[in-house]
Amino acid sequence: MSVYSNEKRNGATVKPSGFRGGLEDFEKDDLSKPPFILNWTEVKLLGIAGVGFFLDAYDLFIINQVTSLLQWRFYNGAVLPATLSGLVKAAANIGSVIGQVSFGLMGDYFGRKAVYGKELMIIIVATIFCISAPSSAGGNGVLIWLSVWRIVLGIGVGADYPLSASVTGDRALIRKRGTMLCYIFSNQGWGNFVGSLVTMVVLACYKGSLDSTDPANYSKADGVWRIIVGLALIPAFGTLYQRLTLPESIRYKRAIENLPPPVDAEFAREGKNPDGGLEAGQSNAGAALPDNRPGFKQTYDAAGHPLPRANPDVLATEELDPSDVPKEVVRAEKRQYFKEFHQYFGQWRHLKILIGTAVCWFLLDIAFYGINLNSNIILAAMGFGGSTGTAYNRLFQVATGNLIVTALGFVPGYWFSIVTIEYLGRKPIQLMGFTMTALMLALLAGLFNRLDHGGFIALFTFLQFFFNFGANTTTFIYPIEVFPTKYRATAHGISAACGKCGAIAASFGFNSLVGPIGTANVLWIFFAVCILGIPFTLLLPETKGRDPDVILAEEEKAGLAPV
Template structure:
């Protein structure tokens, strides 16, 4: 028959998955409208068992996220190494240079989240996925190969790195809405939170891997770093290039899989309005884990709500939708201020926590390079393993039972208490930094890392990927994520300014700097304000646990999509209620 396509042939004889109930119809002829076909296909996705396809989807998204996280946080260690080669008097980069290296990435991420979030809703998730990873790989490799002119004026290493980190940041920013939305739209309802958490947890492993690679390359070049001046400079220069460049390796491994991942059926149905292709895709990837598309097939599009500026204003002009977007955007903003201030300035924080030498700047130079780099990398490993990674996996365990909203509120409140406690106890603990004071500060810092991830850092990524209509889901996620990165940018600028004002003065040779960053305690009080307001903003957000994406979207799903006429099913082909069958065995159209 013209336009016929059989789903029965694609189902294995052993298939016994969830079979949505058929509407009662005349047995002589059963007609399925576009809307009913959409409903059944979505129920297949929502009620599906966890299969190898879902494992692949998590791995493909997760490896790319690992690459992005590695590249973001590696600069916190790399800027220390770069300063020992290109810094003032072979010691440290100037504050404005450090700021440029860190903020350029965040600015790129900000634009990437907004632009690619919108493009993913216009052009499709599949078309953008993989392309953004190419940008990350290009930016990463270009940084590793960057150099400067002999006098450092015509071409500056800091300028070149800043440009390429911005480019890389655009690709990283694109990965946030794309990975979140693709994972959520493919996930079964009952495990959606855990699948999205598993993807986002790769951020912690990327952070850990950056510290581990830094430690390994530092130890590998130990003899050269401790050698004469020329050997030391060359080996230190190789260290930061290896540290940054190796971040492209996992991205290259994931690139092919991202380029070949199928389009999500929700986008195909709700945005492209190609219901027949979406139904075919659902049954194909759920049963075979593969993706096929007939380029010669005739496409007949249904009628469904279309994305437009007028429709966007109409949807988000309703308070119930606007409050969701505002609550998610502000919560992410409030979280990223402390998260990236601490995460991107780890060397300075490690110095304050007593992990590395507290020598004044005059001793912070290349002759002590090995001790400095080993201390920075070792401290990052301990903080990541002791707080960051466990936090993600506690969220993984409880996200689909406790829910997103309780975890986010709990995390914000505990962070508020921890930041206030650190601020109050800072002076007393620092007077005993080499004894119990240092241990207590490290414990509190690890707890803060833990409750950032067993809390708002994970949930602010998950909820926007669930809470909006398909035609605006990636755009809204990009807006929410970009709000967070705006907070990170503001925090970095303020942190750099405060650091310059509180910068320690040189001391006599027989003294050390008692408190490397005396303004940290004031930052903790500021952090507590934002985390408390983040908890308040979370009240505006609806719980998404156990609900379908269509229910969460706040749109009426009755007659959501329609076609020019009914889609007919011959009863002898369609109605088979044995455990081996599916309601869409043989569907064809009588439409002109």
């Protein structure tokens, strides 16, 4: 890429395209490639931001394997105390609520750079304390210890949701933004897959001790669960430095300075005039904004219409030199953030969208975590419940069942979302996801006592597939794409926290209801929850190609939003 000299635009100095900060700037986009083909900079961003969701799934879903091991270590294979079992499974989600709201707010208030990486430090510390649980405390003591530190772990895991999503959304080109967010979130599937695979490998290493009927050998299970949990430290340490040194994005800096958003490179190269209409909300660039905006030299076509910059070698994220911005530019002071947030969401057209993103996530997580945090019941119906044989045989069966479901359902579901998100759109995928998961749950519930193992595997696999090629992915994407940069981390944190509240309710509710009403009736409750997600999805707009920063600027210009 060629380097251009500094130039003046409406009184402000614009840094040339050669002054690039790697991940600080967008890369040039190759429009000949589909959105799911990434360039090197996007792959680097994926590696930095994606590890959080890998650890999210690894740490959250590995607890099923850990509790099974604790059964043999301290209870000779007997069922864990119901209250403590529910607490240790819900602990990380309880912490996630705290982390999502608090770090989402801090990400908007202080900036992404100021807090990004701190959540990974919390995960590292909490993981170290989890694997340091004193066996001398006994089974109940270890479960309480794990519950406390998994709450702390959950704070770090929860914080990663709004921060990594915002860091990615701030940097992604509009035409690839949904795909990038899908890539980031798909690491949840890989975390689940690797968790099951690691469990099988470590169990195989301990086979000689656990493949025995002598209870004295069950103490070896202590080493298995500590190794499984402790291995999460490797990817955490591997990306900590990159997170702590990641620069602030251009889009965020422009947003808090009330400057127009950056122009996507593909519009500059195509020479198109992006649609800046308020109703359609499909604007993709700041070039269609008024020519008195600082930092832009407006040009016009023969008919007098504003044109974007046409130089294909100039990055879409040219950064204004802050020392040379005209004094008349009004910057948003951070101490006004809460007032601005209240004013923005005090308007019904914005509040109803936040309600939509939060309630959809809440409903989705009731069903998703209700199933996946208690998958041992479903796995038993599939023939992988580990109800017979030695400790090793039982544990290995459960891990194998998890691996099969993840490989057939989880991972393919995420990849279907990655490939189709920019073609089908977010709203159709979410509607389809809620509808199909409701159908699969209805079939599982209605045929629960009649299905053979193969039938359970098929239906449960399709259920997981449509969770992830559906609302489990789109609920994560929506808050980033529908809300402006200056509010998106907080809005994402609120929406995600509502989802975790659903997960907490499912963690305790599933165990409490299975006994009195039976598993099939609990699945009917999850069916109703998914059906309820459909009308709330209708509150949401389609966000494909939508730039919320441009929409906010146009609302302010039209007097529809406070400045």
